[in-house]
Amino acid sequence: METAGAAEAVPRPGLRERKKRRTRDALLRAALELFTTQGYERTTVDEIAEAVDVSQRTFFRYFAGKEDVALAVQEMVEEHFVRSLRGRPPGEAPLEALRRAVLDGWDTINEAVASVVPVELYLRMFRLIESTPVLLAAHLRRSAETEEEIARLLAAREGLDVDTDPRPRLAVAVFGAVMRVTGRQWSTGEDFSPEAIRALTAAHLDQVGPALTGNWRTSAGS
């Protein structure tokens, strides 16, 4: 149903499309660079636009708002996780699938991000999100949306209806909560490597059970 013949699904986007993409990428990179060096609040949209030499109006044609640029990469990463989850074998128990999908996601974080920004910049941005109130707020809300998507996904997998059975949403919410504690802990720690966050993730997931028994007078963690 496309230019018949060639197997190439991407013939060559044409100058216009390439230019658009370059502008978008430039805006994104400039924004993250400015955010991570001077801080989110102290960076104005005008500054970002100026750095790429486009008008402020153009910026808003590529991104819905200042928050949007700041969270763009994070959004890619979450999509990466969801994709990873969809790829899990159907037989796997829901929480097992979640666990493996996330761990796998961190292992392959490079591939998911590197095409737009260096991983290191993403990680710096992640920390900035955690420490900037308005960004954290926006991020938490988006996470809630992602959780809803995942809940429906798992429910479908298990043949349940999210509107009559609370368990999918509960399980996903709990899982998300653990992920958030993990991210927070990581962002305030010493080791800013992807390996560190992966290890913390596994450790925290292993601690949920013990944490919920309520009897904390036994062994400690971490």
Next chain:
Amino acid sequence: METAGAAEAVPRPGLRERKKRRTRDALLRAALELFTTQGYERTTVDEIAEAVDVSQRTFFRYFAGKEDVALAVQEMVEEHFVRSLRGRPPGEAPLEALRRAVLDGWDTINEAVASVVPVELYLRMFRLIESTPVLLAAHLRRSAETEEEIARLLAAREGLDVDTDPRPRLAVAVFGAVMRVTGRQWSTGEDFSPEAIRALTAAHLDQVGPALTGNWRTSAGS
């Protein structure tokens, strides 16, 4: 260390203080009334100020921002919960204390709120928060702060250090996640009474265990 003698802690605030309080209350009530009738975004700060017949500048002297008014009552309610939690006997297991504190909080929601706005208005506002993206975002961030406070509280109670033992933060995060699912479910349901939310809370807390076993092919909930 105060005016020695009399047991009366509140002698009479004086005209100035009373006026301030009246202005604040009026702003708060006017704001919630406008928000719940026309929606949050469609209400301007000027409108609120005008409804109380003060300048816009005065509004911002009482509230840090538009979000702030919208979440003011919710903040009172959360303080109410934390107070309730602090009142729990030290012997109680952490999660048991949380459960009872929240259930108790809903039972006494009237006393916590009625002094400022009618409970019904608070509940309407709660629903609005859930359905207004920017408000939901701000609310989630504040909840995260409250969770941190509670985690430290429980850790102290159990003689643990939140920075070395992840279990307090994990447990509180999980509990908070369940509460959020509950609030969301309630706000999209039919029954908008405090009793309904109380019942849902209990039901969801009972379902967390089953939800985490991962074996959802057995019984259903709700």
Next chain:
DNA sequence: TTGTCGTTTGTCAGTAGCTGACATTAGCCT
């Protein structure tokens, strides 16, 4: 009662994020 003092309030001017409308530029295709 009056006058001083400190707090609250209003006014004004300005910044930043964001949007609609319209003109201009620049790829694209024949």
Next chain:
DNA sequence: AGGCTAATGTCAGCTACTGACAAACGACAA
């Protein structure tokens, strides 16, 4: 080459929010 369409720039305007200064007003004592 020239017309079509999509991207960009310009401009005007709205809303949330802030600093600065002056006016109004309650508190307190002479």
